[in-house]
Amino acid sequence: MSSTAYNNFNQQFINGVWRDGSSERSSDNINPYTQARINTIQLANQADVNEAYQSAQAAQTAWAATLHTERTALVARVGEILQQRGDEIINWLIQESGSTRLKAMIELGAAQGITAEAATFPARMVGALLPSNIPHQDSRYYRQALGVIAVISPWNFPFHLSMRSVITAIACGNSVVLKPASDTPVTGGLLLAKIFEEAGLPAGVLNVVVGAGSEIGDYFVEHAIPRMVSFTGSTSVGKRVGALAVGGRYIKRVALELGGNAPLVVLDDADLDLAVNIAAMGRFLHQGQICMSTNRVIVDAKVYDAFVAKLVEKIKTVRYGNPDEMGTIVGPIINESQLSGLKKIIAQAEQDGAKLVLCGEITNHVLPPHVFIDVDPQSALAKEESFGPVLPVIKARDEAHALELANDTEYGLSSAVVTRNHERGVAFALQIEAGMTHINDITVDDQAHAPFGGEKNSGLGRFNGNWILEEFTRTHWVTVQTQPRPYPL
Secondary structure, three states: OOOOOOOOOOOEEEOOEEEOOOOOOEEEEEOOOOOOEEEEEEOOOHHHHHHHHHHHHHHHHHHHOOOHHHHHHHHHHHHHHHHHOHHHHHHHHHHHHOOOHHHHHHHHHHHHHHHHHHOOHHHHOOOEEEOOOOOOEEEEEEEEEOOEEEEEOOOOOHHHHHHHHHHHHHHOOOEEEEEOOOOOOHHHHHHHHHHHHHHOOOOOOEEEOOOOHHHHHHHHHHOOOOOEEEEEOOHHHHHHHHHHHHHOOOOOEEEEEOOOOEEEEEOOOOOHHHHHHHHHHHHHHHHHOOOOOEEEEEEEOOOHHHHHHHHHHHHOOOOEOOOOOOOOOEOOOOOHHHHHHHHHHHHHHHHOOOEEEEOOOOEOOEOOOEEEEOOOOOOHHHHOOOOOOEEEEEEEOOHHHHHHHHHOOOEEOOOEEEOOOHHHHHHHHOOOOOOOOEEOOOOOOOOOOOOEOOEEOOEEOOEOHHHHHHHOEEEEEEEEEOOOOOOOO
């Protein structure tokens, strides 16, 4: 394996060939912190997307027919490259996505985790014999690859959230066409193409198209070839993806990991020092740009004032600024549009009567931590996903009211509860309408072997472990009649 750093991230990757996109449009890739131009990419058009899908389709049958040991070995080589090029990947995440060094290290670790898990998938694609209701009949089911899978990835955890779908799909014998977010074409797409190319993946099994959603977005989803669309992103866009995938001419599976409004509930017996540490890390890691991020803290009235006092002092210690410095927790907001949206959220919160107890001046797209207290549970700040370093604290009358507030949202991705009584925590957790709940820990957690996904408007399906294996494969029932069956006709 080469030790030379990857370069030339200004082209599409289709059928094993690096080439310019065919669109008349190009896009500048911008560093969120410095605002410097990283490179310029000639974008893909619909013809490029079609070529990518055709290449994926042509390559998939042979790839699915490879021995499971070959696919395992390929995934293992990817894992080795991730280890060898770890610093290179981390630096790209800092440069392109505005990741702090800490967050980039966490993201790389998550990608390595799902890669190790995916290495076990080829050998786990097993079927079974079934009892039959018919004499002299063998009844079996097989687990097979789906075919071509379309992957659309986001900009906030671009490398991991692309790898999570891509490595799983490929390990299971599928081929992939990947469309990364426009803000992170390298870390969300082209970097993966370089890695799989170095690992020796056959041409066409992975294709990466970088293009504007307005030009190729709908076509990418509606195309006849993909059997499944794996989408991670906002609920609004995810709803459209789901509608096009299921309601279009060619019905296909969807896996949707969408937005969240994760509550952290602090019960009256909570360790408040622990609770404020959980709140700080759960909200401000990657400047709150995580779907699982703690979007609101709900605190029992008995401990509310004490919690707020400790929280404010804790957040004052949260370091923000240059994402390349190891101690930085809060780095830059990804782009001007997101930053403008956060400014509006802050202004609206103040207008709605919430009390701003901690703030700071914006520099280099870095929005310092903002903490609001006395937040109306029905306000936009409490009801909507902010996706930034803005933390509302809401007072609950008691435990029952806290549960009511936790569930009073259209989302249901992640959640957390802090209590000294573990069984009380479990009982509370099981009443939260969410796909994940963590007791005495942050809302942000993604483990390669554990089910990851949400309820309500937070999405459909589950990632990781057996759950993603089932999502990215199909079950095929086959019967064999060993002796002629007497039919009534």
